[in-house]
Structures are given as structure tokens and as C-alpha cells.
Amino acid sequence: MSVNALEEHEGDYRARQIRLGTWIAVGVIVIGAVRVHLDWQGGPLLVAGIGVIAVAQGAMALLPWRRLVFEPWLQPVLTVWWAANLAVLLAFTAYDVAALAIYPAGVTLILASTAALASERAVIGIGLASLAGYVSLVLTRDRPVAGTLAALTLALMAGVMWFCARTASNRRRLDTARLSAERRIEALLETSSDAVIAVHPTSGVTYSSPSVRTVLGYEQAFVTGDLLTDITHPDFLPTVMEWWLSVANGVPGFSARVESRIRRADGTWIHADVIGTNRLDDPSLQAAVISIRDITERKELEDELTRQAFADSLTGMPNRALFRDRLEHAIARNRRGGGRITLLLVDLDDFKLVNDSLGHTAGDQLIATTALRLHQQLRAADTLARLGGDEFAILVEDVTEVEAMDLGDRLLAAIRRPLRLGNREVVCTASIGVATAKAGDGDDGPDPGELLRNADLAMYAAKAAGRDRYALFDPAMYADILREADERAELERALAAEEFVVYYQPIVDLPTSRLIGVEALVRWEHPLRGLVGPNAFIPLAESTGLIVPLGRWVLRQACRQLAQWCADYPDTERIRMNVNLSARQFQHEGLVEEVGQILAETGVNPHQVVLEITESLLMQDTDSTIETLGRLKQLGVRLAIDDFGTGYSSLSYLKRFPVDILKIDRSFVDGIDTEHGDATLAEAVVQLGRALQLQTVAEGIETQEQWSTLQDLGCEFGQGYLFAKPGAAETIASILGGAKPS
Ligand code: C2E
Ligand code: MG
Ligand code: MG
Numbered sequence: 001m002s003v004n005a006l007e008e009h010e011g012d013y014r015a016r017q018i019r020l021g022t023w024i025a026v027g028v029i030v031i032g033a034v035r036v037h038l039d040w041q042g043g044p045l046l047v048a049g050i051g052v053i054a055v056a057q058g059a060m061a062l063l064p065w066r067r068l069v070f071e072p073w074l075q076p077v078l079t080v081w082w083a084a085n086l087a088v089l090l091a092f093t094a095y096d097v098a099a100l101a102i103y104p105a106g107v108t109l110i111l112a113s114t115a116a117l118a119s120e121r122a123v124i125g126i127g128l129a130s131l132a133g134y135v136s137l138v139l140t141r142d143r144p145v146a147g148t149l150a151a152l153t154l155a156l157m158a159g160v161m162w163f164c165a166r167t168a169s170n171r172r173r174l175d176t177a178r179l180s181a182e183r184r185i186e187a188l189l190e191t192s193s194d195a196v197i198a199v200h201p202t203s204g205v206t207y208s209s210p211s212v213r214t215v216l217g218y219e220q221a222f223v224t225g226d227l228l229t230d231i232t233h234p235d236f237l238p239t240v241m242e243w244w245l246s247v248a249n250g251v252p253g254f255s256a257r258v259e260s261r262i263r264r265a266d267g268t269w270i271h272a273d274v275i276g277t278n279r280l281d282d283p284s285l286q287a288a289v290i291s292i293r294d295i296t297e298r299k300e301l302e303d304e305l306t307r308q309a310f311a312d313s314l315t316g317m318p319n320r321a322l323f324r325d326r327l328e329h330a331i332a333r334n335r336r337g338g339g340r341i342t343l344l345l346v347d348l349d350d351f352k353l354v355n356d357s358l359g360h361t362a363g364d365q366l367i368a369t370t371a372l373r374l375h376q377q378l379r380a381a382d383t384l385a386r387l388g389g390d391e392f393a394i395l396v397e398d399v400t401e402v403e404a405m406d407l408g409d410r411l412l413a414a415i416r417r418p419l420r421l422g423n424r425e426v427v428c429t430a431s432i433g434v435a436t437a438k439a440g441d442g443d444d445g446p447d448p449g450e451l452l453r454n455a456d457l458a459m460y461a462a463k464a465a466g467r468d469r470y471a472l473f474d475p476a477m478y479a480d481i482l483r484e485a486d487e488r489a490e491l492e493r494a495l496a497a498e499e500f501v502v503y504y505q506p507i508v509d510l511p512t513s514r515l516i517g518v519e520a521l522v523r524w525e526h527p528l529r530g531l532v533g534p535n536a537f538i539p540l541a542e543s544t545g546l547i548v549p550l551g552r553w554v555l556r557q558a559c560r561q562l563a564q565w566c567a568d569y570p571d572t573e574r575i576r577m578n579v580n581l582s583a584r585q586f587q588h589e590g591l592v593e594e595v596g597q598i599l600a601e602t603g604v605n606p607h608q609v610v611l612e613i614t615e616s617l618l619m620q621d622t623d624s625t626i627e628t629l630g631r632l633k634q635l636g637v638r639l640a641i642d643d644f645g646t647g648y649s650s651l652s653y654l655k656r657f658p659v660d661i662l663k664i665d666r667s668f669v670d671g672i673d674t675e676h677g678d679a680t681l682a683e684a685v686v687q688l689g690r691a692l693q694l695q696t697v698a699e700g701i702e703t704q705e706q707w708s709t710l711q712d713l714g715c716e717f718g719q720g721y722l723f724a725k726p727g728a729a730e731t732i733a734s735i736l737g738g739a740k741p742s
Pocket of ligand 1: 505520521522533534535538551554580581582612642643666699700701702719720721722726
């Protein structure tokens with residue numbers, strides 16, 4: 001084989017190698033370009049591929065066989081190689097670049113790629129303006145130019161590829177981060193107690209959170225622009241519309257809240273707290289964000305609390321606050337309609353007695369039964385309320401006075417029916433006050449407070465008239481109140497001006513008619529009316545509580561007088577001073593201390609003082625009564641039961657109380673010598689006193705016959721006009737003076 005033939009053979013061999021290398025390089029470039037799009041490893045592959053081609057080009061330039069280049073089959077290969085290289089590269093680069101154009105790096109990438117391609121084209125253009133020329137340039141052994149070209153292309157392409165790879169991997173990292181953030185937010189929204197919806201004012205719902213399903217029960221896809229108005233309760237629609245307009249038209253960031261009732265998918269209604277925030281200016285949202293929270297539970301709790309605040313716990317009926325509210329509304333309605341409002345105040349008679357004697361459970365039972373019975377007599381539109389204690393109020397509209405009276409009768413009859421409390425059958429009655437008001441009675445119609453006061457007055461009038469009845473309000477009732485207020489003021493003034501005086505009525509030993517003591521009886525020296533007896537002012541003093549200071553004053557006067565008499569007439573040390581104590585004084589806490597103090601300051605012998613209490617007082621609250629009586633006895637005073645026989649005290653009661661004297665009431669003495677029955681009763685009382693080892697004093701002895709009969713019955717002492725009328729201290733002094741041994 002000649003040298004030429006050998007060279008030729010060797011050239012063929014090399015050319016085959018280069019062709020193979022070139023194909024591999026093309027393959028690597030294609031793979032690299034594809035992978036650039038997938039991950040960063042594509043970059044180095046591309047660079048490697050291009051590097052191989054560059055090296056191959058350089059190597060080709062060293063080849064002695066130029067004709068190889070011009071072999072016809074190589075032309076399309078080179079063209080395909082370049083086309084494939086560029087097409088794939090450009091396609092993926094363009095794709096990535098377009099996707100990355102929003103990043104600043106993307107812009108740089110575009111510039112760099114453009115620069116790389118342009119410079120390469122320019123170099124080719126300046127050189128031979130064709131691929132074939134370019135290749136022949138390489139093959140004319142102009143190695144510096146070919147090398148430079150190859151290196152330049154390599155460097156530019158490597159830069160572009162590297163940049164592509166880095167940016168792509170960055171973007172993928174960002175994408176993954178964004179995706180997981182979105183998933184997190186979705187998951188949060190799914191479990192959130194708020195349903196979140198983004199609404200654009202014109203294009204409607206642009207987003208709805210997964211929690212729409214849990215909160216509202218609707219599928220996310222179901223949520224459309226009209227949804228809110230569709231599922232809002234008609235009562236709330238106007239406020240919700242107003243709220244939506246304020247949010248949609250508000251400034252960016254403006255937020256407003258509204259409470260609404262919303263229908264869930266299952267048809268139930270929930271109370272919802274809806275908050276809307278204007279985010280129309282936020283490019284990523286461009287909507288108003290609405291969050292809907294189910295507050296049904298809270299609302300129901302609130303309602304329950306409100307109901308409790310306005311309901312009476314025992315009967316479940318409206319309480320005073322709610323009744324007043326209803327009354328005000330009824331009056332406002334009436335003002336327009338011109339109707340008539342009737343108010344009935346029902347108060348049980350003797351409720352306290354039931355409560356004290358049968359216990360609170362029985363008392364509660366009585367209240368509940370009464371409430372039910374009253375309710376049964378009313379129409380659905382009427383309002384029944386428990387104002388407190390045993391007091392009920394009824395509001396009825398548009399009934400005539402006759403109808404109101406008829407209702408009053410029916411209510412009384414219903415309450416009067418016997419009822420069982422525990423194992424007892426009890427009959428309870430009530431007193432009812434009725435007040436009516438008609439629209440136009442005043443400019444603004446009647447005043448609720450005034451109507452209640454009127455009904456109250458009427459109720460008290462019914463009680464005063466004997467209970468178990470109703471009374472219609474009469475303006476004259478105000479006159480009674482005013483008169484009472486005047487009298488009270490007058491009494492207070494009299495007390496301050498010391499217009500009272502104490503008279504003394506002798507109590508005598510019946511057999512001898514000797515003075516054994518006196519009873520202090522108060523009188524009012526009225527500047528206009530003259531001397532006024534106690535029956536005219538004691539009841540008022542009792543009801544107003546003025547009896548406490550008045551009684552204290554009488555006791556002090558009486559004790560002073562006794563001390564004076566004792567000082568003036570030594571024989572007086574045996575006589576006793578009876579002073580009346582009213583029930584009201586007895587309830588006054590400081591009574592025992594006050595009595596003790598008066599005894600001490602006047603220096604009288606307590607044993608000479610007799611406190612008269614009434615029988616009815618003993619019937620009240622016996623334990624504390626016994627205690628007070630005991631404490632009074634410890635002071636050394638004696639106790640008498642006044643007007644004995646008029647009350648209901650039993651023998652067992654009397655035995656329990658530490659009393660010393662019984663005063664037989666005047667009513668027994670009155671007919672003692674004419675009516676057989678009274679003598680028997682008087683005798684019984686005397687014998688009772690004796691059996692209990694109590695002294696007996698007969699009151700109101702006016703005749704000799706009474707005197708002698710009482711003596712016959714064994715009554716020890718007496719008091720009456722027969723012996724002496726109540727008189728000023730001087731008249732007693734004269735008796736004492738006369739009785740004084742000379
Ligand atoms: P009382 O304690 O039962 O007093 C007896 C009353 O009978 C006195 O009436 C007396 O004047 C009257 N009286 C006495 N003997 C006769 C008689 O033979 N015939 C008639 N017809 N009446 C006679 P007075 O003074 O008008 O007192 C009436 C009541 O006023 C007293 O009844 C007593 O309950 C009460 N009272 C009087 N002063 C006081 C007082 O200072 N404090 C209290 N709490 N009550 C007083
Ligand atoms: Mg008396
Ligand atoms: Mg009496």
C-alpha cells in the first residue's frame with residue numbers, strides 16, 4: 001500500500017470517527033436541551049455537547065482531507081445538526097424565557113441569548129455569510145479564526161445554557177414553594193370556621209374556600225355571584241345589600257361587618273357574622289373578600305340570656321322589665337290606633353301567711369298555680385307577667401269597662417278555687433286593682449308608670465275594702481293618698497312641736513277600789529281641732545312608723561311622771577304604770593335597749609312598769625316574739641295582754657309567753673250583767689288567768705253592777721269610767737295626795 005493510499009485510508013478512518021463524534025455530540029445537545037427544561041443537569045450536558053462539537057470542528061480543521069468536508073452527504077448532516085441544535089435550543093429557551101419574563105432575571109436571559117445568537121450570526125455574516133463558507137473557512141487551516149469562532153460560540157452558548165439552567169431551577173423551586181403554600185392555605189381554609197368568598201362587583205364570585213362546604217353546606221362550585229342574596233333571610237336582605245354596597249364602593253382596605261341569617265344547603269337557618277373587606281386594588285385578588293362565620297350558638301346563648309333577663313324564673317312568664325316594655329309598646333300602638341288599654345294588678349291575700357306557715361316550697365307552688373289559673377282566663381293577645389312576690393300584672397287591649405269587670409270576676413273565681421299544697425287543701429283569694437287608659441287621655445297618651453301606679457292604688461283600695469275583690473281606679477284614691485301624706489306631715493310636726501300629752505286612767509283593786517296603778521294614754525292637743533283621742537291618730541302613726549318615736553316619747557313621759565310621783569308621794573312606790581306598746585314598736589329592733597335606757601335615765605323601779613301588748617302581736621312570728629318578751633322581762637318590767645279575748649290566742653300559746661297580767665277586753669264587760677254569754681266568757685277568762693297564775697284586770701267598768709259581778713267572778717282589778725276617766729297627771733296627783741296618810 002502506497003503512502004498516499006495509507007494516508008487516504010487513515011483519513012477515512014478519522015472522518016468516520018469525527019462523524020461519529022459529531023452525531024454523539026448532536027445527541028448530547030438534544031438531550032441536554034431537553035433536560036435544561038427539566039432540571040439543572042441539562043446545562044452541563046449542553047455545554048459538554050457543544051464543547052465536543054467545537055473540539056471536533058477544531059480537529060476537523062487539522063484534517064488533511066478537505067474534500068471530506070465537501071462530501072455531499074456531510075452537508076445535510078451539518079445543516080440538520082445546526083438546525084436541530086438551534087431549533088431545540090431556541091424552542092426551550094424561548095419557552096423558559098417567556099415564562100420567566102416576569103422575573104428581572106428573565107429579561108437578562110433574553111438579552112444574553114439574543115446577544116449570543118446575534119454575535120454568532122454576525123461573525124458568520126462577516127466571514128462567509130453561509131454555513132458552507134463558514135465550514136470552508138474552518139477547513140482552510142485558518143485556525144486562529146476557526147478557534148476563536150469555536151471558543152466564542154462555546155463561551156456564549158455555555159453562558160446562556162448555564163443561565164437557563166439556573167433560572168429554570170430557581171423557577172421550579174419557587175413553583176414548588178408557591179404550590180405548597182397554596183396547599184397549606186387551602187388546608188387552613190378547609191378547616192377554618194369561616195367560609196371565605198372573593199367577589200368581584202361585576203364578574204361575581206372569583207374564589208370560594210373549601211370551608212364553604214362545612215359552614216354553609218354548599219359545594220364550592222355552587223357558589224356563584226347571586227348566592228349571597230339567594231341564601232340571605234328576607235328580613236336581613238336590606239341591611240345586607242346596604243352593607244355590600246358600602247364594601248364594594250368603599251376605599252381600598254375598607255372593611256365592614258353585618259349580622260345576617262343565612263340558609264344552609266340543608267334548609268336550616270344559621271345566624272352569621274359576615275365581614276367584607278375591599279381588596280379590589282390588590283392585583284392578586286381584585287375582589288371584595290367576604291368571610292362568613294356561623295354564630296348561631298353564640299346568638300342562641302345571647303337570646304337565652306336575654307330571655308332570662310326578661311323572664312320570671314319561677315313561672316317562666318315575663319318579668320317586670322319586660323312587662324313595662326310591652327306596656328310601653330301597647331301605649332305607643334294605641335296612640336296611633338286610639339284604642340283602650342286595661343291594666344289589672346293581682347295581689348294574693350295572705351300570701352305571707354302561706355309562705356311562713358307552710359314553707360317556701362308551698363309558697364312557690366301557690367304562685368305557679370295562680371299563674372296558670374290566671375293564664376287560663378286570658379286571650380292569646382293578653383300579656384300576663386309576674387312583677388315579683390305574689391304580684392301579677394295583666395295587660396289587655398280593647399276591652400270595655402264591663403268586659404274588664406267581667407274578667408276581674410273570672411280571675412277572682414279562678415284563684416278562689418281550693419288547691420292542694422303538700423297534703424293540705426288551701427283556699428286563697430286575691431285583690432285586683434284595675435286601671436284603664438284611652439289614647440288621647442293626654443297629649444302623649446297615658447304614662448306607663450302612672451298606669452301602674454293607678455292600678456296599684458286600686459289594688460290597695462280592694463284590699464282595704466275587704467280583699468277577694470277588684471276595685472276600679474278612681475282619681476279620688478289619689479286624694480286619699482294625699483290626705484294621708486298631709487296627715488303624716490302633720491303628725492311629724494306635732495311630734496317635733498311636742499303637741500302630745502299623756503293622760504292617766506286609774507286601775508283599782510276591785511274589792512277596795514283602791515288605786516293600784518294607772519294606764520298611760522296619749523292625747524294630741526291639736527292647735528285647731530283641740531284634744532284628739534288616740535284612735536284618731538294611732539293607726540296612722542302605726543302605718544307610717546311614727547309610732548316608734550311617739551311610743552318612745554310616751555314611755556319616757558310616763559316613767560318621768562312615775563318617778564316624780566314616787567318622789568312626791570312615798571306611798572306611791574307600790575303603784576304601777578301601764579304603758580301601751582304597739583306591734584310596730586315591737587318589731588323595731590332597738591326596743592329592748594330603748595326601754596332599758598328610759599328605765600335607767602328616769603330611775604324608776606322596773607317592777608312598777610307594765611308593758612301592754614295586744615293579743616294579735618303574740619300570734620306573729622312566735623319564736624322571735626318569745627325572745628323579745630324574755631329580754632323585756634329580764635329588764636324587770638311586767639307584761640300584760642291588752643284587750644284579751646278579742647284575738648285567738650290559745651291556752652298553749654299563753655303558756656309559752658312570759659306574761660303576768662290579762663286585761664279583759666271592754667266588750668266582755670259591756671254586757672256582763674245583761675247577757676248571760678258574756679258573763680260566762682268573762683268568768684272563763686278570769687279562771688284562765690287564775691289557772692295560769694296571772695292577774696286579771698277588767699277594762700271599761702262603767703256600772704256598779706259590772707263592778708260587783710266582776711268581783712263575784714273573782715276578777716282582782718278593774719279600770720273604767722265608774723272609777724275615773726283618763727285625766728291629766730294632776731288629777732292623779734290629787735288622788736295620790738288624798739290617799740297619802742296624813
Ligand atoms: P286601750 O289600751 O285598751 O285603752 C283603754 C281605752 O279604753 C282608752 O281609750 C280608755 O279611755 C278607754 N276606756 C277606759 N275605760 C272606759 C270605759 O269605762 N268606757 C269606755 N267606753 N271606754 C273606756 P283611749 O284612751 O281612747 O285609747 C284607745 C286606745 O288607743 C288604747 O286602748 C290603746 O290601744 C291606744 N293607745 C292609747 N295610748 C297609746 C299609746 O301611748 N301607745 C299606743 N301604742 N297605743 C295607745
Ligand atoms: Mg291599753
Ligand atoms: Mg284595752
